[in-house]
Amino acid sequence: MNRFRIRTAVPLVAFALAALFTIGCKEQAPENTGNGETQAIFPKGEAGPAENFTGKAYATSLVASDSTYNTLVGNVYFEPGARSNWHTHPAGQILIITDGEGFHQIKGQPRQTLKKGDVVKCPPNVTHWHGASPEKGMQQMYIIPNTEKGIVQWLHPVSDEEYGSSK
Incomplete structure (x- = not known):
């Protein structure tokens, strides 16, 4: 019974981590702000x-x-x-x-x-x-x-x- 739970839990944990990582990456992607300016990935300087x-x-x-x-x-x-x-x-x-x-x-x-x-x-x-x-x-x-x-x-x-x- 424990072996079954471990086999099932590992893929679920990996999926959850991948989903969280993907969401975090999408939120940080640079986008055009729509007003002619860009969103910087580096400091303005x-x-x-x-x-x-x-x-x-x-x-x-x-x-x-x-x-x-x-x-x-x-x-x-x-x-x-x-x-x-x-x-x-x-x-x-x-x-x-x-x-x-x-x-x-x-x-x-x-x-x-x-x-x-x-x-x-x-x-x-x-x-x-x-x-x-x-x-x-x-x-x-x-x-x-x-x-x-x-x-x-x-x-x-x-x-x-x-x-x-x-x-």
């Missing part, structure tokens, strides 16, 4: 300097560069309409869009629309910009490898005409 951004952008460091990894990882939240200046990275940059909608453009190429789940590789020393769409904010993780080569060279602002053009 510090406001980006006005000399490097149009509109409001906030950055937080997730992995500081060191001599072992030589990689910088962080998160940026762009409010709707916010964008970076044109800039370059000596060793390139990888962007992972974690929520919202925005744009990325390499100088001389058409503007690309970015959505949650997109991954962008910005080649080394190539002038580009990225930011949110006019209607929705955008969350992005950035990865800057080989930081011993440098981090970023900021250039001039992206004009309203450049931002609004898909060319």
Whole structure:
């Protein structure tokens, strides 16, 4: 009789734990708030300097560069309409869009629309910009490898005409 109870109880306990875990995960999943803002999975961070951004952008460091990894990882939240200046990275940059909608453009190429789940590789020393769409904010993780080569060279602002053009 005890053996039967144990065999029956183990699957029931496992099912109950799985159900609780699933419910907890669903409650924590990031969602768009419906008002153009995104729900962050990382802290909002510090406001980006006005000399490097149009509109409001906030950055937080997730992995500081060191001599072992030589990689910088962080998160940026762009409010709707916010964008970076044109800039370059000596060793390139990888962007992972974690929520919202925005744009990325390499100088001389058409503007690309970015959505949650997109991954962008910005080649080394190539002038580009990225930011949110006019209607929705955008969350992005950035990865800057080989930081011993440098981090970023900021250039001039992206004009309203450049931002609004898909060319």
